[in-house]
Amino acid sequence: DAGVTQSPTHLIKTRGQHVTLRCSPISGHKSVSWYQQVLGQGPQFIFQYYEKEERGRGNFPDRFSARQFPNYSSELNVNALLLGDSALYLCASSMRSAGEQYFGPGTRLTVT
């Protein structure tokens, strides 16, 4: 079975631009969570979606938004990019809103 997939793998953007990151959960999983991992640190929670509804939001500015589609895939959008948004963006899926979370390989975003 395929694990969590994320696209693109790498992305380079300029300050002020916006970006859309995509995630497909493990088949049968209905919950998707997004995390930001800055180099040398643990992942930080951004959003959780379950059955297409937002179930949690971390301490991130309104420039960050997300949504989940009827097939349970998800998008993370970041507007007005800042240099500090450079990080590895991780998507994790789980069967339920509270359960074991399995991470994808991440999208490496570089903002110049």
Add this chain to the structure above:
Amino acid sequence: QQQVKQSPQSLIVQKGGISIINCAYENTAFDYFPWYQQFPGKGPALLIAIRPDVSEKKEGRFTISFNKSAKQFSLHIMDSQPGDSATYFCAASTKGGKLIFGQGTELSVKP
């Protein structure tokens, strides 16, 4: 109170030795404690997890020890191998599913 504190920051162990990584938490509402292994350029991989109703869980060479009264838990890697060299993260969550991660431990197993 939402923090999970992890130590040590880095660890060097000889092949065949025992690697021990410790985590401490404050929020007594946490009810799920997973450990993740991350290789450079990869996403974290779930290794083993425990809930606070048990004091120990073992899967192969990996064991979690959990001390509810001290609000501490640890990962023991028995017979450590060079292939275990990676960064290890402890985490904790409440019923909501949001994971709070520790700062990570970079493990190096020397042959």
